[in-house]
Amino acid sequence: MTALWGAMNTRARILLGVLVVMLLAAPLALDRYFLSVLTLILYFVYVGQAWNLMMGYAGQLSLGHALYVGVGGYVAAALWVHYGIGPWLGVVPAIAIAAAFGAAIGWLGFRFGIEGVYFALLTIAFAEFTRIGFDHIPFVGGAGGLFIPYEQDRIGEWWNLRGGQHLFYYLAFLLAAVGVLITALLSRARLGFQWLAIREDETAARALGIDVFRAKMKAVLISSGMTAVGGVFYAFYNNSLFPTQIFNISRSIELILAPIVGGIGTVFGPVVGAFVLTPLGEVLIALTEWLGIDLPGVKAVFYGLTLMIIITLVPTGVWPWIARRLDLVKNEP
Amino acid sequence: MWTIYLNVVLQGVMTGLIYGLMALGLSVIFGVVRVVNFAHGEFAVVAMYAAFVLFKIYGLDPLIAMAPIALAFFAIGFILQMGLVNSFVGRAEHEQFILLVGLAIILINAVLMIFGPDAQPVNLPYAFDSYLIGPLIIDKVRVYAAIAAVAVSAGLFAFFRHTRTGTAIRACADNLVGAAVIGLNVKRLYALTFGLGLACVGAAGALMETIADAAPSLGPAYTLLAFTIVIVGGLGSMSGALVGGVLIGVSEALAGFLIAPSMKSMFSFALLIAVLVLRPQGLMGRRVA
Numbered sequence: 001m002t003a004l005w006g007a008m009n010t011r012a013r014i015l016l017g018v019l020v021v022m023l024l025a026a027p028l029a030l031d032r033y034f035l036s037v038l039t040l041i042l043y044f045v046y047v048g049q050a051w052n053l054m055m056g057y058a059g060q061l062s063l064g065h066a067l068y069v070g071v072g073g074y075v076a077a078a079l080w081v082h083y084g085i086g087p088w089l090g091v092v093p094a095i096a097i098a099a100a101f102g103a104a105i106g107w108l109g110f111r112f113g114i115e116g117v118y119f120a121l122l123t124i125a126f127a128e129f130t131r132i133g134f135d136h137i138p139f140v141g142g143a144g145g146l147f148i149p150y151e152q153d154r155i156g157e158w159w160n161l162r163g164g165q166h167l168f169y170y171l172a173f174l175l176a177a178v179g180v181l182i183t184a185l186l187s188r189a190r191l192g193f194q195w196l197a198i199r200e201d202e203t204a205a206r207a208l209g210i211d212v213f214r215a216k217m218k219a220v221l222i223s224s225g226m227t228a229v230g231g232v233f234y235a236f237y238n239n240s241l242f243p244t245q246i247f248n249i250s251r252s253i254e255l256i257l258a259p260i261v262g263g264i265g266t267v268f269g270p271v272v273g274a275f276v277l278t279p280l281g282e283v284l285i286a287l288t289e290w291l292g293i294d295l296p297g298v299k300a301v302f303y304g305l306t307l308m309i310i311i312t313l314v315p316t317g318v319w320p321w322i323a324r325r326l327d328l329v330k331n332e333p
Numbered sequence: 334m335w336t337i338y339l340n341v342v343l344q345g346v347m348t349g350l351i352y353g354l355m356a357l358g359l360s361v362i363f364g365v366v367r368v369v370n371f372a373h374g375e376f377a378v379v380a381m382y383a384a385f386v387l388f389k390i391y392g393l394d395p396l397i398a399m400a401p402i403a404l405a406f407f408a409i410g411f412i413l414q415m416g417l418v419n420s421f422v423g424r425a426e427h428e429q430f431i432l433l434v435g436l437a438i439i440l441i442n443a444v445l446m447i448f449g450p451d452a453q454p455v456n457l458p459y460a461f462d463s464y465l466i467g468p469l470i471i472d473k474v475r476v477y478a479a480i481a482a483v484a485v486s487a488g489l490f491a492f493f494r495h496t497r498t499g500t501a502i503r504a505c506a507d508n509l510v511g512a513a514v515i516g517l518n519v520k521r522l523y524a525l526t527f528g529l530g531l532a533c534v535g536a537a538g539a540l541m542e543t544i545a546d547a548a549p550s551l552g553p554a555y556t557l558l559a560f561t562i563v564i565v566g567g568l569g570s571m572s573g574a575l576v577g578g579v580l581i582g583v584s585e586a587l588a589g590f591l592i593a594p595s596m597k598s599m600f601s602f603a604l605l606i607a608v609l610v611l612r613p614q615g616l617m618g619r620r621v622a
Contacts, residue, residue: 061427108610116426117369117568118613121560125605128557132599143595249553253434260431296450297442297549304438311431312417315424 012328023173027166035165039237041278042172043230048258048270049179050226055256056264057183057192058219059199061116064105064123065227066251067130068098072228073235073246077148078140080236086160091232095225101126102224103217110216124249131247145242148235161236168237175233176271179226184267186222195219199265261310263317272319280306336468341590342583343471347479349582351540353575354482355555356562357489358533364569365506365526368418368429372437374555376531379440380406380538381547382448388455388542395455396477399539403485406535407528414527419520441552452546460543478540485536486575489529493571502526506569558598561605567618576617580604 008016026038047069054060075097076090105126109119135143154162161167186192194215197205206212235241245251262273284299314321322328359373370376380402387398421429462473493499502522505512513519545551558581566577581601589597608615 055427061430063430108606112610112613114609114613118564118609120426120430121564122606122609124557124560125602125609129599129602129606132596132602135595136593249557256427257431260427264427295446297445300442301439301446304435304442307431307435307438308417311428311435312420315428 009328011326015328020177027169032165035169037278037282039165039169039172041274042169042176043233043237044255044258044274044278045176045271046172046179046233047227047230047255048262048274049176049183050223050230051256052259052264052266052270053183053186053195053226054219054223056259056266056269057187057199058195058216060109060216060219061120062123062220062223063120063249063252063256064125064127065223065255066247066249067101067123067127068224068227069231069234069251069255070127070130070134070241070243070246071098071101072231073241074134074140074146074231075228076232077146077235077241080160081146081148082139087232087236088159088161091229094232095228098228098231099221099225101130102220106217106220110213124252127247127249127252131243134243134247140241143243145240147241148239150239168233171233175230180267180271182222182226183270187267191215191218196265257307259317261307261318263319263321266317266319268323269317269319272322273317276318337590338587339468340470341586343469344475345583345586346579347471347475347582348544348586349579350479350482350486350575351537351544351578352558352562352582353578354486354540355534355537356559356566356578357486357571357574358530358537359559360563360566360569360571360574361489361533362527362530363563364571365502366414366418366422366523368422369426369433370530371430371433371556372440373534373559374557375437375440375552376406376534377538377541377555377559378444378547378549378552380535381542381545381551382444382453383535384539384542385453385455385547394457395539395543396481399481399485399536402539403532403535407532410528410531411524413531414524415520418527419523422523437552437556441549444552445549448547448549450549452548454546455542457543472544474543478543481540482537485533489533490571492529498522498525554598558601561601564605564615565608567615570615570617573615573617577615580616 023038023042027035030038047065050068051062051065054062072091072094075094076087079085079090079093080087105123108114109122114122134140140146151162154160157163158167161171186195194205194210197208197210198212198215202212205215231246234246258273258277259270260273261277262271263269281299281303284302288295288298310318355373355377359370362368362370383402383405384395384398387393387402388395417432418429421432457474459473464471464473464476493503501512501517502525504515504517505519505522505526509519512522562577562581563574564577565580566573566575581604584600584604585597588600
């Protein structure tokens, strides 16, 4: 906390304070629709932060993070549906199993020196492999999907994550806040500096006496475990899970857009990215509706175009650019 | 009994050759330009729709339409590399990734806008003809498409092996600095390469339309398929792409026949993981530092 606070100047502290207060007070002012958009933004802040640790800090490009979302969500949902074990308890095995997947990928990748594009493809392959696998596991509904029943008399059981928009909004806020804090803490901890050293030059990092394999494994374990918590949230928020949707490669891509657009390897990059991209998508929907263009795909075309423009104009992300312009952060790169 | 398996394998080989041609495009682009074309499958789908339109309006057989489509794709690739991708060469992988993913999203949704989500088939008059050779039953369309795929691949091999431009492109791939020093126009050669890579996808997409129906949802699937093939065969290895294509084609066909069609790509991914772990440079690839 102090590490994060210390790196900011007064102006940045005020801005952050205002943002937090506004987010906390948002349910008072916003209707269901805007609140659901905000919930989505905060969800993407959180999972983006988890991915950011692995790519932005440790420099390991994962394009299969949907795997951890899916596994986390499925484990917690299956425990609830089949055994009545609530998500607050179910999140523990969810983290453990997703981290085990992460460990397997990390071990294979780092042990055998699979790097860069090849590592990214390994993560995609695992996610796709698991997607098809889940299509054929009857215990979790196979391709037909797993549904968390919506029971009237359970509404308000917040300890079982059964509740309305407000519950999930504040939960998403909590996740996002914790995600930002974890990143802030790790980025200024010994491990964070080890990651940066590995990202910049692995050979040099090894020469400095850093146990590269261990540090990278920690990155994967932390990242996959964190992402799994996001998956539990996703499962109980949406009440339904389908392998083709949750493990889909487009989900993995969706998840990494916010940190990349915001600026990877920064604490606030994923936050800014999510606050830019998700509303952009919503605005595009509204705009096409208003213009009366009733074609599927119009929105996505603009979305793709925006991505290409952003990455061409501000390749290091929007946040470092904003921070420089507004003179917000003392030593954020 | 074994003749059934032989038929399945043969079918897999023929489909695999088309896959191979598609993957060849990806491999050539990565091998030279060092940019991974994440929009590869989406380009293949655009080519399938192009073949569909040319058949629908002019009654053009995709085997013939392949030529103009490949030519158009060459031009698109050349312009794309010149105008956009060249400035991304040598930049961080995730930046290139976002650029091409953005492009992929645009392509597939443009197709969705124009043609809708339904699959669009080309009904060739000889679609159900087949050759009977002893116990073997071979689909006519597949034979034609496979022969065409091999012919295009052979043409590309010959170009790289025997022309001065092809040699120059290989020089860029082998030693970029050296190539620049002796005065090769690297940017133009990169553009040519990207054009050739897309021409391969264009041709492969047109051929694919004869054996599968065009649909927007195929885009990401084909991108993954091309990746799998190229990794299995060896990124940057041209012969590896074809061998990988055949291997994946056969494994898909066998898995689809023996276990369940819905699980066929699971075997491709298992194969991909195994190859990545055991032989990251691919079956035919050379280890580069």
